[in-house]
Amino acid sequence: MKAIALIKTGNAATAFEVREIAKPQPQKGEVLIKVDTFGLNFADVMARKGMYKDAPPLPAILGYDVAGTVDAIGENVSTLKIGDRVTAMTRFGGYAEYAVTNASAVAVIPDNIDNATATALTTQYCTAYYAAAEMVNLHEGDKVLIQAGAGGVGTALIQYAKYKKCEIFATAGSDTKLNYLSSLGVHHPINYATQDFEIEIKNLIGEGKGVDVIFDAVGGKSVKKGFRLLAPGGRIVCYGAADLTNKNLFGKLKAVLDFGLYHPLMLIALSKAIIGINMLHIADDKPSVLNRCLEEVVQLTSQGVFTPTLSKVFNAVDIAAAHEYLEKRKSIGKVVMRWS
Numbered sequence: 001m002k003a004i005a006l007i008k009t010g011n012a013a014t015a016f017e018v019r020e021i022a023k024p025q026p027q028k029g030e031v032l033i034k035v036d037t038f039g040l041n042f043a044d045v046m047a048r049k050g051m052y053k054d055a056p057p058l059p060a061i062l063g064y065d066v067a068g069t070v071d072a073i074g075e076n077v078s079t080l081k082i083g084d085r086v087t088a089m090t091r092f093g094g095y096a097e098y099a100v101t102n103a104s105a106v107a108v109i110p111d112n113i114d115n116a117t118a119t120a121l122t123t124q125y126c127t128a129y130y131a132a133a134e135m136v137n138l139h140e141g142d143k144v145l146i147q148a149g150a151g152g153v154g155t156a157l158i159q160y161a162k163y164k165k166c167e168i169f170a171t172a173g174s175d176t177k178l179n180y181l182s183s184l185g186v187h188h189p190i191n192y193a194t195q196d197f198e199i200e201i202k203n204l205i206g207e208g209k210g211v212d213v214i215f216d217a218v219g220g221k222s223v224k225k226g227f228r229l230l231a232p233g234g235r236i237v238c239y240g241a242a243d244l245t246n247k248n249l250f251g252k253l254k255a256v257l258d259f260g261l262y263h264p265l266m267l268i269a270l271s272k273a274i275i276g277i278n279m280l281h282i283a284d285d286k287p288s289v290l291n292r293c294l295e296e297v298v299q300l301t302s303q304g305v306f307t308p309t310l311s312k313v314f315n316a317v318d319i320a321a322a323h324e325y326l327e328k329r330k331s332i333g334k335v336v337m338r339w340s
Contacts, residue, residue, distance in 0.1 A: 002339075003096035004319050005059040009050035012323035017059075024093070024100040026074035031103050033086060036068040038094045038316075039119040040335040041152070042217070042240060043280075045327045054280055056092055063094020064280070065122040067115040070106075077103045084108050087118035087298070089126065089283055089290065095319070097339055104287035107294045110302055117301075120152055120308035120334035125297045126290065127279045128156030128215075131237045132164075134293070135275050136213050140165040143211040145201065145226065147218045149186060150177040152334040153239065155309050157215050158184045163305045169204070169211065171197050173329060180309075180332050198225040210234055223274075232271040239277040309333030315340055 001023045004016050026032045044062050047055035055062070070084045080086065080103060088106040093099045109118045132138050144161045148154050149170030161168050162185040169188040170181045181189040188204055190197045201211065210231030216223055217240030226236050267273060283290045300306045311331035314322040316339045326335050 001097040002316075003061050004316065005095075006048060006062055007059045009048060009058070012048060012320040012327070015048050015323075016319050018317060019059075021096075023098045026072050026077075026100050028075040029077060029103055030074040030100050031070050031077060031080055031086075031088075031106055032072040032098055032100050033066055033088055033106070034068045034071040035066045035094070035097055035099050035339060036115045037066070037119045037313075037336050037338045038063050038096075038099075039065040039123065039152075040322055040326050040337065041065070041123050042326065045323060048323060054278075061093050061095050063090055063092060063096070063099070065089055065119050065124075066094045066099050067109070067118040071098060074103075079103060080106060080108070085115070085118075087113075087115075087121050087294075089122040089279075089294070091280065091283065095316075095337075102283075102287055104291040105283055105294070107291075107298045109298060113298070113301055116310055116313055116336045116338065117308050119336050120156075120310070121297050121301060121306075122294060123279060124152035124334060125156045125301070125306055125308065126293045127239055127277065128153050128160060129293050129297050129300075130279065130282065130289070131215060131239060131275075131277055132157055132160045132213075133296070134289070135277065136235055136237060138164040138166055138213065142166045142213055143205065143231075144168055145197075145211050145214040145229065146170040146186075147192075147197075147214070147216045147222055147226070148172070148240075149181050149184075149189075150332045151217065152308070152311075152331075153217060154215075155184065155333050156306060158186060159306055160300075163300075169197075169201055177332060192222075196225075197222075198229055201229055213237070215239070227272065227274070230270075230272045234271075235273040235275060237275045237277060239279075311335050313338055 046052040067087045090101045144166045150172040170186045171192040173193040178189040214226040214236040311333040
């Protein structure tokens, strides 16, 4: 089978190579999926740049989310059958024509969800659902700030916050993306490239007041500013660190320091919380949680609560162009690759 291997870190144009490798075989509790589409996530960009410590050693096959059909089933799998159309989270290995994963990370998709759309449901929509429904539990009337709202996880968070009847603030870096946020139902779109979101939100809600929940994929000083914006009982959920990309060593160190320093006594005194999410570790250590989230996400998509936006669908062999497209923040929604 064909697979796209990351052979060296650095520039996308020279980082990948299409190779012929052996088709994997499912072990106990696993399934093999014939991949039609697979997705890109910002963690892929971090791995390609050598900045993601969980990435496998080179040469590596990246990829967290795929959609296709079940091709083979290992022992002790009773929830799936050969031929099922599915979406799945993979622990790497998704950049290939066949991918193997634990059955708990797989969900059957109904006929009203196409494969490209289904690719967005596992990593990005599961992250959003886990963050907003399980770790935070949004309530009607909550003031919610979503950083990088035009991305895949941001889009999902906005849709869920709208479903829960929250007041939504969201940031993006261009007028096109701000218009997109408005189309999703964001009450207060903010351009982080030209406006200080902390000042803008204080002006909107009044000095001395705060927001209830912040979802942050940016990291660095946005976390420090966000923490200051939280009302008592407020929570900031961090699930990425995009601010660390495209910086030299000094710049990365500064971005890390920009997160701020926090102590449990400070959190207690202010009645604020900081929550970190890495869905890869949730999938590893709590497969039943991942399965529950995935099933809920598919159900909410069938009901129309979640409606993934496809930014662009690339041919699989154009992986370098797709990585550059995502890294330069040109995407609105999910970037999908298709084998043809």
